[in-house]
Amino acid sequence: MPAAVVIPTYNESDNIRNLAEGILALPIRAHVIVVDDNSPDGTGALVDALATQEPRVHAVHRPAKLGLGTAHIAGMRQAFLLGLEPIVTMDADFSHHPRYIPGLIAGLDQNDVMIGSRYVPGGGTRFFSIQRQILSNVANAFARTALGLRATDCTAGFRAYRRPVLESLNLDSIFSNGYSFLIELLFLCQRHGWRIGEIPIIYEDRRAGKSKISKAEIYKATYTVLRLSWRRGRMKAQALRGRTGTTPY
Numbered sequence: 001m002p003a004a005v006v007i008p009t010y011n012e013s014d015n016i017r018n019l020a021e022g023i024l025a026l027p028i029r030a031h032v033i034v035v036d037d038n039s040p041d042g043t044g045a046l047v048d049a050l051a052t053q054e055p056r057v058h059a060v061h062r063p064a065k066l067g068l069g070t071a072h073i074a075g076m077r078q079a080f081l082l083g084l085e086p087i088v089t090m091d092a093d094f095s096h097h098p099r100y101i102p103g104l105i106a107g108l109d110q111n112d113v114m115i116g117s118r119y120v121p122g123g124g125t126r127f128f129s130i131q132r133q134i135l136s137n138v139a140n141a142f143a144r145t146a147l148g149l150r151a152t153d154c155t156a157g158f159r160a161y162r163r164p165v166l167e168s169l170n171l172d173s174i175f176s177n178g179y180s181f182l183i184e185l186l187f188l189c190q191r192h193g194w195r196i197g198e199i200p201i202i203y204e205d206r207r208a209g210k211s212k213i214s215k216a217e218i219y220k221a222t223y224t225v226l227r228l229s230w231r232r233g234r235m236k237a238q239a240l241r242g243r244t245g246t247t248p249y
Helices: 015-026 044-053 068-081 098-107 129-148 163-168 180-191 215-244
Strands: 003-009 030-036 057-061 086-091 115-118 123-128 159-161 197-199 203-204
Touching: 003 015, 003 068, 003 098, 003 180, 015 030, 015 044, 015 098, 030 044, 030 068, 030 163, 030 197, 044 057, 057 068, 068 086, 068 180, 068 203, 086 098, 098 115, 098 159, 129 180, 129 215, 159 163, 180 197, 180 215
Parallel strands: 003 030, 003 086, 030 057, 115 197, 123 203
Antiparallel strands: 086 159, 115 159
16 A cells, blocks of 8 residues: 655745655655645645646645644545555655655554654764754653653654554544644554654754744643643553552542
């Protein structure tokens, strides 16, 4: 069955054609699903033009900038409609290179979710500032510790999912949007008992265009981790009450 590669976009006209062509040239059967949030730079029109030339390119147009999380979900639902599996998600700016996609998909032979990780042996980053490197390391350590996540790269958006994983989750119930969506989705995958693996990638800071990470996104991610940590604590307390038949004080 052909794979789906879901790519959320906002003002990525400098990158999207080359990225789509790179994915289609891989030695795998893959469709490209671009979810564009009405980019003022014409990204959506570029994807429409590509789709007229290549039937494996699909455009999902949204009326405004509605957030990374809902863009992922829209792309996943489009993959469901097209009957595609597995489902890969990645950024549009070449920070996630298409050459890693076959390895992510191959990893699904032993796992249910695969992450392209900067922090397993062999992984790393290029063209990152010291500040961004520190921020990334702190964010991952915070998420792993607070939520008990076993993956080393909890904030990575370069992932491959077996379709039953996503179908088992109530995607509409995910509260987070933006980059914090990625943490919440990984948390839910682990809570449901799905097997999660990682392969090393070299993450390269974007080739063209402007970064979408802002202080607001950092605050949202912090709130998401704290909210899910509180939820995790409640789940543990409920499980304890169920085992003992008493209310812990």
